[in-house]
Amino acid sequence: MHDILIENGLVIDGSGGPAYAADVAVKDGRIVAVGQNLGGEALRTIDAGGRVVAPGFIDPHTHFDVQLLWDGAARPALEHGITSIVPGNCSLSLAPLKAGDRQRLVGMFQQIEELPPEAFTVAFDWTWEDFAGYRAALEKSLSINVAPLVGHSVIRLWVMGADAQERAARPDEIAAMQDLLRECLDAGAVGLSTSFVDVDEKARPVPSRFAQWDELDALCAVLGERGRMLQIVPEFYDTDITIARIDQLAELSLKHNIPTTFSPVFDSHLTPNAAPRQLARVAEQFARGARVWPQMQTRPIDISFSLLRPSLFFARLPTWMRTLRLPLTERLAALRDPATADRLVADAGPDGGARLMGELIVRGGDAAPAAMAGRTLGEIAAERGETPARALITLSLEHGLDVAFLAASRGHEMTDRIGPMLADPHVHIGASDGGAHIASFATYGDTGYLFSEFVRKAGALSLEQAVKKITADTAEIWGLKDRGALKVGYAADIVVFDPATIDRGEERAIFDMPGDGMRYVRDSVGVDTVVVNGQVAWAKGAYTDAEAGEICALN
Amino acid sequence: MTARPSAEAVIVGAEIAAGHDGAADLLLSIRYGNGAISQVALDADTAFSVLLAGEAADLAGLIGRSWSDLAKRLEDLPCTTS
Numbered sequence: 001m002h003d004i005l006i007e008n009g010l011v012i013d014g015s016g017g018p019a020y021a022a023d024v025a026v027k028d029g030r031i032v033a034v035g036q037n038l039g040g041e042a043l044r045t046i047d048a049g050g051r052v053v054a055p056g057f058i059d060p061h062t063h064f065d066v067q068l069l070w071d072g073a074a075r076p077a078l079e080h081g082i083t084s085i086v087p088g089n090c091s092l093s094l095a096p097l098k099a100g101d102r103q104r105l106v107g108m109f110q111q112i113e114e115l116p117p118e119a120f121t122v123a124f125d126w127t128w129e130d131f132a133g134y135r136a137a138l139e140k141s142l143s144i145n146v147a148p149l150v151g152h153s154v155i156r157l158w159v160m161g162a163d164a165q166e167r168a169a170r171p172d173e174i175a176a177m178q179d180l181l182r183e184c185l186d187a188g189a190v191g192l193s194t195s196f197v198d199v200d201e202k203a204r205p206v207p208s209r210f211a212q213w214d215e216l217d218a219l220c221a222v223l224g225e226r227g228r229m230l231q232i233v234p235e236f237y238d239t240d241i242t243i244a245r246i247d248q249l250a251e252l253s254l255k256h257n258i259p260t261t262f263s264p265v266f267d268s269h270l271t272p273n274a275a276p277r278q279l280a281r282v283a284e285q286f287a288r289g290a291r292v293w294p295q296m297q298t299r300p301i302d303i304s305f306s307l308l309r310p311s312l313f314f315a316r317l318p319t320w321m322r323t324l325r326l327p328l329t330e331r332l333a334a335l336r337d338p339a340t341a342d343r344l345v346a347d348a349g350p351d352g353g354a355r356l357m358g359e360l361i362v363r364g365g366d367a368a369p370a371a372m373a374g375r376t377l378g379e380i381a382a383e384r385g386e387t388p389a390r391a392l393i394t395l396s397l398e399h400g401l402d403v404a405f406l407a408a409s410r411g412h413e414m415t416d417r418i419g420p421m422l423a424d425p426h427v428h429i430g431a432s433d434g435g436a437h438i439a440s441f442a443t444y445g446d447t448g449y450l451f452s453e454f455v456r457k458a459g460a461l462s463l464e465q466a467v468k469k470i471t472a473d474t475a476e477i478w479g480l481k482d483r484g485a486l487k488v489g490y491a492a493d494i495v496v497f498d499p500a501t502i503d504r505g506e507e508r509a510i511f512d513m514p515g516d517g518m519r520y521v522r523d524s525v526g527v528d529t530v531v532v533n534g535q536v537a538w539a540k541g542a543y544t545d546a547e548a549g550e551i552c553a554l555n
Numbered sequence: 556m557t558a559r560p561s562a563e564a565v566i567v568g569a570e571i572a573a574g575h576d577g578a579a580d581l582l583l584s585i586r587y588g589n590g591a592i593s594q595v596a597l598d599a600d601t602a603f604s605v606l607l608a609g610e611a612a613d614l615a616g617l618i619g620r621s622w623s624d625l626a627k628r629l630e631d632l633p634c635t636t637s
Contacts, residue, residue: 301573316615318612
């Protein structure tokens, strides 16, 4: 008897080959048959008529390290069809970490993830110091599969203490880091992450940024012993430096026979040559035999701000810039001053700011009335009998300036350019940043957006290509054993979705973080069922009690 | 007689761009002495410091400014966190 039989579906198996009508049978966490009219008894039968049956999606760039300790499903990632995630990116992981260094790391994590303090003080117990201990803590209640990276910054911190954020390492310290990395890989780490960009909560460079080339080279030699991944965040704000990093990654890849990956790669109408130049260099390096995988996200980038902090959104408006850069008390007084407010409105243009500000969206999750969330400032202004610029000021003042506005799709927004890049065989679809920046924007639903925007709307990828990109390709790049395909003997990570409707929901604010902390999320659309290691983890719009997630075995 | 090209790196463009963290970034285009133009994105804190260092009221005030001169002025600014 099968545990699960998924009948009548259109199977897209991850190979990139054409979809075909077939059933999928599951037993003991594995796929045991894929074929037509399998029949036989099953503990659970799922009718997938009119639906696609595909391997579970794999998200290779997340920051769920902390959330996983109280939410083993990494909600809402799983309901979007994600069955495996890679946390520990950008040089930061929760292990190895000595007890005395915890507070230092918390500051770094809070800077990236924007988690509330309670996430580190009441949501879980620190029961580990080494990587194996962290793994054991995760494995207590996982609903999603995890392939964790170990962070270069924490390896430095373990070996060098406070000096990790001060100086280059000595040869003896590099050797100690090599031993420690080896131990982490033995405990299941999928590779090493490092960053040339990130800062802590005091705007100090994270420890990995103090590493010299000999240190990175030595650590990559350890990765090479097992063929494991090096992930980096290059200086993405400068294309020339990023290209130099691509060349460095290629050298490391060739010398140590390791895969490497970097992110983010953005496209923008303001920098139209940036992404094409990076991808061209990547292609040159692949031609040499190097493996340098650029990760590109699917979703466009929004700009968000409130008047609580100065934002460059107003950088073309001198009066606004001057006023909003005042200290808070003086800023409030200036905004309340009728003459100043009149000057600001006048500075916004003869249309009262309609062109500049009318399309701004009130985000929610702040002090503004919930009913306003998702509406444009232009609509709200019209109801109030104000111009958009005036409404932005008065609405903000009415709520202590704690009103968040969003200018949608201001970067990485040109589907006709990005579609072909996503389809490029050298481009690794990822960089979702799931679980990071949680109070700034939603990092969930990029897979749904891949299908809705780039498969259905633009036709840049076929359904089969898109599935392959986020399943089999990802599993192969990262060396995940027996995942990413609907094959007999593979782990039964399966998503059943409607190809006509799969998408990401509207962004909304919820307060489900420890300490009632706020974050922005997007619900899944068109995903019917998610199976992880042979157990239904999400179905009919709800999570189940299944806790079948694992630390991913590696090739 | 032809004018010698400036050996200095000069800001020739300043735009607001969407940043990786959801905030607005400042994207500067810089023309170098050899004629090459490169772009660099600055986060909000850095960008405000650049505007302050250049005594520029807005983006237009940065156009034509020497990049190396601004960098020197930046080093002289008191350290701030916002």
